[in-house]
Amino acid sequence: MIFVTVGAQMPFDRMCRAVDDWARARGRNDVFAQIGSTAWRPSAIEYSELLTPPEFLAKVKACDVIVAHAGMGSILTALEHGKPILVMPRRGDLRETRNDHQIATAKRFLALEKVAVAFDETELAAKLDALSSLQAADRISPYASESLLAAVRDFVRGSRGERTR
């Protein structure tokens, strides 16, 4: 099953339409998309506007591959569960998010070989055709790096007995 997600905050019709068109053209009936709050409706794929966190987790666990916007929630969740992920970044100029930070995120995680990236709809269709060869990156732990945890622990412990009020 291919699990498509736009994240919890806003729809991303440009990506979902491209997946829907591809699924129709290829006769795929194993695609489920979480499309966000939008007026547009897919014609070929199963969908839901929003999933509860347990429903979302169930889809992640059940799927073979994740197709998502280049949001960190989606990327971290895929890496944590050892699922291959293909991301398409939202564009600021199309008001799909506030700026082009997802393009930078996608490029950086692509360079780290953590994700596959389709920068536009055409590329998305081509990469969807090659989806079965997509490999998952090394699974990551469910927690932050030990050095960041240590920094946060120090910060929290430093708060002991240092109340200024």
Place this chain on the structure above:
Amino acid sequence: MSDAHARPRVLAVASGGGHWVQLMRLRPAFEGCDVTFVTVREQYRVDIPAGAAFEVVNDATRWNKFGLLMLAWRLYRIIRRTKPDAIITTGAAPGFFALRIGAFLGIRTAWVDSIANVEEVSLSGRRIGPKATLWLTQWPHLEKSCGQGPSYRGAVL
């Protein structure tokens, strides 16, 4: 000092999506603390450790002034009620206001800039970071990219 106060009281704040996922990845650092998690979706309650408290506030962007005002007021009430020793956030708007209020009240504050901010520190981070006790980026190349801050001490992965 009472025994109850021997456990640091922590307010851990994040908006939805990636901000919340990143905050959850910091959970082991809060062991031994009395934590109140603050976020924007009631459904995230399933993610918090047993024994932790949970509060929901409205989300808001910088284009929704009324929403921001409401958010700031709710956070102020939560901070006055829970009396945290430390406030930590992974962003975005709820974390910004929680730190703003916390800094004003003399509470220790930490801003962990989202790992999504790859090319530059977030706008909120640039504004609140210098006022925070601890200001972190998750990318080594952004360390001290805004004067004295932020610092780099690792990432959520």
